Structures are given as C-alpha cells and as structure tokens.
Amino acid sequence: MGLGTPDCPVFKGMFDYACLASGATLTGAKLILSGETDIAFNPSGGFHHAKAEMASGFCYLNDLVLACMRFLDNGKRVLYLDLDAHHGGGVQEAFYSTNKVMVISLHESGKTLWPGTGYEDEIGNGAGEGFNINIPLPIGICDDVYLEVFQKIVIPLINAYDPDIFVLQLGMDALAGDALAHLELTNNTHAEIINQILRYNKPMLATGGGGYHVDNTIRGWALAWKTMCGQGDESDFSIGMGGVMLQSLEWADGLRDRVLPMNEKHCNSVKRSINTTISLLARNVLKYHGI
Numbered sequence: 401m402g403l404g405t406p407d408c409p410v411f412k413g414m415f416d417y418a419c420l421a422s423g424a425t426l427t428g429a430k431l432i433l434s435g436e437t438d439i440a441f442n443p444s445g446g447f448h449h450a451k452a453e454m455a456s457g458f459c460y461l462n463d464l465v466l467a468c469m470r471f472l473d474n475g476k477r478v479l480y481l482d483l484d485a486h487h488g489g490g491v492q493e494a495f496y497s498t499n500k501v502m503v504i505s506l507h508e509s510g511k512t513l514w515p516g517t518g519y520e521d522e523i524g525n526g527a528g529e530g531f532n533i534n535i536p537l538p539i540g541i542c543d544d545v546y547l548e549v550f551q552k553i554v555i556p557l558i559n560a561y562d563p564d565i566f567v568l569q570l571g572m573d574a575l576a577g578d579a580l581a582h583l584e585l586t587n588n589t590h591a592e593i594i595n596q597i598l599r600y601n602k603p604m605l606a607t608g609g610g611g612y613h614v615d616n617t618i619r620g621w622a623l624a625w626k627t628m629c630g631q632g633d634e635s636d637f638s639i640g641m642g643g644v645m646l647q648s649l650e651w652a653d654g655l656r657d658r659v660l661p662m663n664e665k666h667c668n669s670v671k672r673s674i675n676t677t678i679s680l681l682a683r684n685v686l687k688y689h690g691i
Contacts, residue, residue, distance in 0.1 A: 401453055402454045402455035408456065408459070421445055421447065424444055426467055428441070428467070428605050429471060432603045439604045439628050442607050444608060445463040446607035446610075448462065448488025457515065462494070464488070464490075465494040465495075468480060468491075468567055471567075477564045478501045478564070478566075479565070480502065480504065480569075482503075482568075482569040483568070484574065485574040485610060486571070487507045491505075492505070492518070492534075496532055497528045501531070502532075504554055506535045506546070506549065507536060509539075513581060513582065518536055520534060520680045520684065523684060529688065533681065537549075538670050540583070541674065543589045549677075556689075556691045557686070557689060558600065564602065566602055566603070568594070568597070570606055570620075570624050571609025572610065572611035572616060575611070576657075577613045577616060578610075578612050579613060580610070581610075586656075586657035587657045590624055590627075591623055594627045598628070
C-alpha cells in the first residue's frame with residue numbers, strides 16, 4: 401500500500417496527521433456547501449498523489465478526491481485545477497471514467513520529473529473521455545508562456561464545462577528555485593490564475609501542495625490567500641524584513657516575486673515545445689467540448 405517507503409514513511413501520529421489535513425479540506429467543502437463561505441483555503445492539504453489503498457509521494461489520504469466526492473454527493477459539477485509541478489495521479493485515477501469532474505493539470509513533463517505520468521494522451525475513458533486534461537510543461541517555462549497556455553487551453557475548457565465549483569491545488573513547487581522541480585515561474589502567475597478564476601463568481605476550494613523552497617512557498621500561499629480575499633497589490637508586508645536580513649538577493653519585501661529576466665533563446669525553445677502540446681490538446685481534447 402505504499403507505506404514504509406522513503407517518501408511515505410510510517411511514523412507516530414501518521415494517521416492523525418493525514419486525517420487532520422484531509423479533515424481541514426473537507427471542512428472547507430462543508431462550509432461552501434452550507435453557504436457559510438464561497439472561498440476556503442487549506443494550505444495543509446493538496447495530497448494529490450494518494451490513490452485508493454495506496455500512499456504515494458508524501459500523500460497518505462487524498463483530501464482533494466474526498467472533497468470532490470463530497471461536492472458530487474451534493475449534485476455539484478466540479479472543475480479541478482492542479483498547478484503543482486508534479487502530476488497528481490491520484491486525482492486523475494479517481495475521476496478518469498466520469499464526466500462529473502473535469503480534471504485539468506499543468507505540470508512539469510513526466511519525461512523530466514516524477515511520477516512520470518500526465519501526458520497529453522491521458523484524456524480519460526468511457527464517460528470521462530475528454531474530461532481529463534494533462535498539460536505537460538517543458539523545463540524552464542516562464543510566466544508569460546505558462547499564462548498563454550492557460551488562456552488557450554484552460555479558459556475555453558472552463559467556459560465550455562461551466563462548473564458549479566472550482567477545486568484548486570496550489571502547489572508552489574512550480575516556482576523558480578524549487579529544489580525538486582525545474583520550472584521558472586514566479587508567484588505572480590498563481591495570483592493571476594486565481595484572479596481569473598474569481599471572475600467566474602463561483603465557489604472555490606483551494607489547498608496547498610508541493611513546495612520545497614520554504615520561504616518561496618510560504619510567500620506564495622500568503623499571496624494566494626490575499627488574492628482570494630480580493631485585496632489589492634499594495635505591499636502591506638513591506639516591513640524591511642527581506643533582502644539582506646534573509647540572506648536573499650531575490651526578494652526585497654512584500655509578497656510578490658520580482659519579475660525574472662529571461663533568456664530569449666531559451667524562451668523561444670520553450671514556446672516551440674509548448675506550441676506542440678497546445679496543438680495536440682486542441683486536436684484531441686477540445687473537440688469533445690465543441691471548442
């Protein structure tokens with residue numbers, strides 16, 4: 401069942417830990433369904449690798465699947481959007497044969513990153529064919545190209561599917577400088593995507609996920625929550641605690657990352673690669689939705 405491995409060790413309080421993390425996400429779902437809130441965020445959740453009777457990738461219980469199932473039990477159409485650098489195979493497997501949850505994942509290609517899944521041709525089966533969308537990304541993708549993919553593929557799918565509720569997995573391991581992944585995003589991308597989702601005026605349940613550069617991950621989730629709350633871009637955390645005091649030359653203050661300088665030759669190479677992916681998805685997935 402995947403227990404006792406380096407990434408899913410057995411430890412004292414393991415079950416309680418997994419239950420608390422999943423319970424927080426389910427509490428968010430309950431608050432949304434009851435009408436007490438329309439936005440909930442559990443940064444301790446996002447365990448998208450766990451499968452039925454199988455722990456994997458630091459994930460023991462899949463809180464995201466449980467929350468989506470709770471929404472389905474209440475007759476809701478769910479759109480699940482995963483921004484983690486790693487492909488969430490547990491969520492994909494759970495809803496691979498249903499059209500009641502649209503699963504969209506933007507992640508580093510399995511050619512260069514564990515778990516080696518999440519390719520363009522994994523589109524669901526049976527009733528779910530066309531409702532599982534994987535967008536594998538090349539090493540070093542930057543904000544502009546990432547957002548271009550989001551506009552060309554994700555936004556049309558959202559419009560066509562017209563969900564009742566959004567479930568977001570906000571892994572921050574797609575940020576530049578992460579120890580495990582190889583993407584080059586800034587947290588401005590996550591904020592922009594959240595803003596675009598908010599424009600649909602639908603309930604949103606969000607969780608954390610991966611993130612192995614601790615400072616960047618904390619700042620990214622704080623910015624995400626601030627954005628969900630509809631607050632402006634004023635740097636209200638600018639208290640002079642960044643820069644030299646944190647022995648970092650990448651962050652002066654505030655929550656937003658600075659814009660990273662990009663190598664034009666590298667960007668052109670990334671664009672060529674991602675354009676191939678966009679073309680494949682346009683031919684093989686968008687057709688199921690009349691796009």
